[in-house]
Amino acid sequence: xxxxxxxxxxxxxxxxxxxxxxxxxxxxxxxxxxxxxxxxxxxxxxxxxxxxxxxxxxxxxxxxxxxxxxxxxxxxxxxxxxxxxxxxxxxxxxxxxxxxxxxxxxxxxxxxxxxxxxxxxxxxxxxxxxxxxxxxxxxxxxxxxxxxxxxxxxxxxxxxxxxxxxxxxxxxxxxxxxxxxxxxxxxxxxxxxxxxxxxxxxxxxxxxxxxxxxxxxxxxxxxxxxxxxxxxxxxxxxxxxxxxxxxxxxxxxxxxxxxxxxxxxxxxxxxxxxxxxxxxxxxxxxxxxxxxxxxxxxxxxxxxxxxxxxxxxxxxxxxxxxxxxxxxxxxxxxxxxxxxxxxxxxxxxxxxxxxxxxxxxxxxxxxxxxxxxxxxxxxxxxxxxxxxxxxxxxxxxxxxxxxxxxxxxxxxxxxxxxxxxxxxxxxx
Amino acid sequence: xxxxxxxxxxxxxxxxxxxxxxxxxxxxxxxxxxxxxxxxxxxxxxxxxxxxxxxxxxxxxxxxxxxxxxxxxxxxxxxxxxxxxxxxxxxxxxxxxxxxxxxxxxxxxxxxxxxxxxxxxxxxxxxxxxxxxxxxxxxxxxxxxxxxxxxxxxxxxxxxxxxxxxxxxxxxxxxxxxxxxxxxxxxxxxxxxxxxxxxxxxxxxxxxxxxxxxxxxxxxxxxxxxxxxxxxxxxxxxxxxxxxxxxxxxx
Ligand SMILES: Nc1ncnc2c1ncn2[C@@H]1O[C@H](COP(=O)(O)OP(=O)(O)OP(=O)(O)O)[C@@H](O)[C@H]1O
Ligand SMILES: [Mg+2]
Numbered sequence: 001x002x003x004x005x006x007x008x009x010x011x012x013x014x015x016x017x018x019x020x021x022x023x024x025x026x027x028x029x030x031x032x033x034x035x036x037x038x039x040x041x042x043x044x045x046x047x048x049x050x051x052x053x054x055x056x057x058x059x060x061x062x063x064x065x066x067x068x069x070x071x072x073x074x075x076x077x078x079x080x081x082x083x084x085x086x087x088x089x090x091x092x093x094x095x096x097x098x099x100x101x102x103x104x105x106x107x108x109x110x111x112x113x114x115x116x117x118x119x120x121x122x123x124x125x126x127x128x129x130x131x132x133x134x135x136x137x138x139x140x141x142x143x144x145x146x147x148x149x150x151x152x153x154x155x156x157x158x159x160x161x162x163x164x165x166x167x168x169x170x171x172x173x174x175x176x177x178x179x180x181x182x183x184x185x186x187x188x189x190x191x192x193x194x195x196x197x198x199x200x201x202x203x204x205x206x207x208x209x210x211x212x213x214x215x216x217x218x219x220x221x222x223x224x225x226x227x228x229x230x231x232x233x234x235x236x237x238x239x240x241x242x243x244x245x246x247x248x249x250x251x252x253x254x255x256x257x258x259x260x261x262x263x264x265x266x267x268x269x270x271x272x273x274x275x276x277x278x279x280x281x282x283x284x285x286x287x288x289x290x291x292x293x294x295x296x297x298x299x300x301x302x303x304x305x306x307x308x309x310x311x312x313x314x315x316x317x318x319x320x321x322x323x324x325x326x327x328x329x330x331x332x333x334x335x336x337x338x339x340x341x342x343x344x345x346x347x348x349x350x351x352x353x354x355x356x357x358x359x360x361x362x363x364x365x366x367x368x369x370x371x372x373x374x375x376x377x378x379x380x381x382x383x384x385x386x387x388x389x390x391x392x393x394x395x396x397x398x399x400x401x402x403x404x405x406x407x408x409x410x411x412x413x414x415x416x417x418x419x420x421x422x423x424x425x426x427x428x
Numbered sequence: 429x430x431x432x433x434x435x436x437x438x439x440x441x442x443x444x445x446x447x448x449x450x451x452x453x454x455x456x457x458x459x460x461x462x463x464x465x466x467x468x469x470x471x472x473x474x475x476x477x478x479x480x481x482x483x484x485x486x487x488x489x490x491x492x493x494x495x496x497x498x499x500x501x502x503x504x505x506x507x508x509x510x511x512x513x514x515x516x517x518x519x520x521x522x523x524x525x526x527x528x529x530x531x532x533x534x535x536x537x538x539x540x541x542x543x544x545x546x547x548x549x550x551x552x553x554x555x556x557x558x559x560x561x562x563x564x565x566x567x568x569x570x571x572x573x574x575x576x577x578x579x580x581x582x583x584x585x586x587x588x589x590x591x592x593x594x595x596x597x598x599x600x601x602x603x604x605x606x607x608x609x610x611x612x613x614x615x616x617x618x619x620x621x622x623x624x625x626x627x628x629x630x631x632x633x634x635x636x637x638x639x640x641x642x643x644x645x646x647x648x649x650x651x652x653x654x655x656x657x658x659x660x661x662x663x664x665x666x667x668x669x670x671x672x673x674x675x676x677x678x679x
Contacts, residue, residue: 373486380507382596384536385507388535
């Protein structure tokens with residue numbers, strides 16, 4: 001039985017059990033696309049994934065994890081870890097994905113003031129994250145666990161933590177889908193945290209975010225992968241006029257995975273600022289894939305990512321800036337800087353610009369280098385051991401990204417995680 | 429009291445990568461508390477000499493020996509040499525993004541104290557010494573909120589080198605053109621800093637192109653380094669000879 005047949009059966013059984021007519025609208029195209037195309041394994045013409053070895057994705061027939069598995073002890077320990085790093089989980093700051101029988105297609109939802117469940121009839125799943133864009137997104141759409149909600153001004157200036165806890169069994173497929181609408185004039189922070197457990201699991205979370213006029217979202221994303229799991233993380237954002245989207249990603253690579261962000265700047269005068277750091281080690285492979293579509297005039301976008309690569313790991317950065325014909329006065333920048341800690345580590349950076357407007361200002365640049373020998377010598381000449389000096393240098397490199405995280409708790413959390421990651425990097 | 433802090437014998441050194449010989453047999457002895465000055469034409473090997481003493485591994489010592497406090501220096505790593513009491517003020521100090529001067533110096537001072545079996549300084553004790561020294565060398569403390577040396581002017585970098593020397597209190601300070609690019613006030617501040625640190629336990633090896641530094645710091649010995657060899661040694665009178673005749677008369 002081919003892996004596609006396996007998922008076909010899974011999709012069919014999901015379709016049978018899912019009685020909600022409205023969600024079906026989105027599920028069907030995903031199902032069709034996936035059954036036809038499967039995962040994006042082909043190298044030819046496959047710009048997004050061709051640098052990664054995706055074979056492991058089909059090495060097991062993953063089955064859907066059931067919710068009980070997910071909130072077991074692992075979830076508790078995640079909360080504890082967060083607490084110990086200074087994140088106080090206040091009841092109304094957490095969204096817990098819950099049990100089977102409620103109106104959110106099987107989600108139990110704690111609704112703090114200013115946040116409400118969107119009705120299925122008003123939730124257009126797949127509207128922003130097109131299932132035909134990618135096999136992973138398609139599979140997610142076909143068998144998604146859907147949570148759909150809006151946030152309004154009553155939640156302004158607050159932070160919502162969304163914690164994706166580790167799974168507790170091998171060969172599980174996790175396909176969370178969240179559709180989030182930030183209503184007009186609302187200004188919020190969302191902290192999306194993925195704590196992957198050390199099991200052979202295939203995580204494909206997809207967040208669809210719609211920013212209404214003049215709203216502002218700071219989206220902090222933390223992916224803490226493990227040696228065994230796979231995590232293909234997608235964020236799809238749609239921006240209306242005058243809205244602002246900020247993404248700060250902190251990724252410690254899973255065995256294989258991605259941080260895949262696409263921002264559609266559809267409204268005039270909107271801004272987005274995408275930043276992040278990725279650490280890769282062992283033989284892990286991690287893809288940072290960023291797309292910004294400038295569809296309206298007077299928009300400003302910024303992409304700034306850094307990578308620290310050790311051992312025989314591999315990272316890919318592909319950043320795309322697309323400027324539509326009418327999107328005059330676009331200002332778009334892109335930068336990707338990489339620190340290679342060992343000879344075996346590999347980075348592929350592929351910037352791409354596609355510009356159809358004439359009055360635009362775009363810049364891009366990428367670098368990859370080893371720890372600078374002169375700098376190391378300078379530091380050692382002050383009495384610092386080589387490891388101490390190297391760690392300080394890497395820390396300095398990383399800090400620029402961490403310091404731009406505006407949420408205090410997440411910044412501290414990322415900083416502490418960095419301290420845990422650094423000693424494990426091989427300095428060669 | 430005829431102790432030698434540094435004894436260099438027939439030192440030859442090459443560029444590791446190419447094998448090109450830069451130092452072709454240097455003999456130099458520095459006694460406790462002495463101040464030596466090295467002058468010489470561009471490319472003569474002055475920086476190479478002080479970097480070989482500091483332990484830079486892009487150079488390879490092909491023959492000869494260096495002893496520091498009677499120990500074989502060539503067996504020690506760069507950082508060990510520093511903790512033993514060698515300090516090099518760089519001709520071109522590195523800019524280190526993301527690393528704060530305070531944090532850097534605290535780590536350096538602690539590393540040295542630890543090697544000597546002394547306890548780490550508390551943040552408070554350290555900060556006091558740090559602030560005092562900044563004031564002495566007249567560095568604006570706002571500057572030190574940036575990343576180390578990043579965006580520092582040439583002169584500010586040099587002052588910062590001297591500041592680090594004051595913090596680490598070495599037994600042998602190697603100053604590689606620390607006076608180049610300094611304004612008159614900075615030059616005086618550097619001169620004062622060196623003079624304040626001069627005592628029977630501390631020696632200096634100062635590389636310079638200009639007599640004006642020697643108006644502030646009176647050296648015990650002056651050496652002229654040409655083509656990887658010391659062409660002549662003497663006292664301050666040598667400097668006047670250079671000013672009048674240039675280096676050609678020594679070649
Ligand atoms: N790492 C290196 N690789 C190749 N050549 C080198 C290297 N280091 C030094 N040299 C060469 O060795 C010679 C001496 O250089 P050095 O920097 O020691 O001179 P210097 O006396 O300090 O000159 P200046 O007065 O200009 O500072 C020069 O010809 C220089 O090009
Ligand atoms: Mg020099």
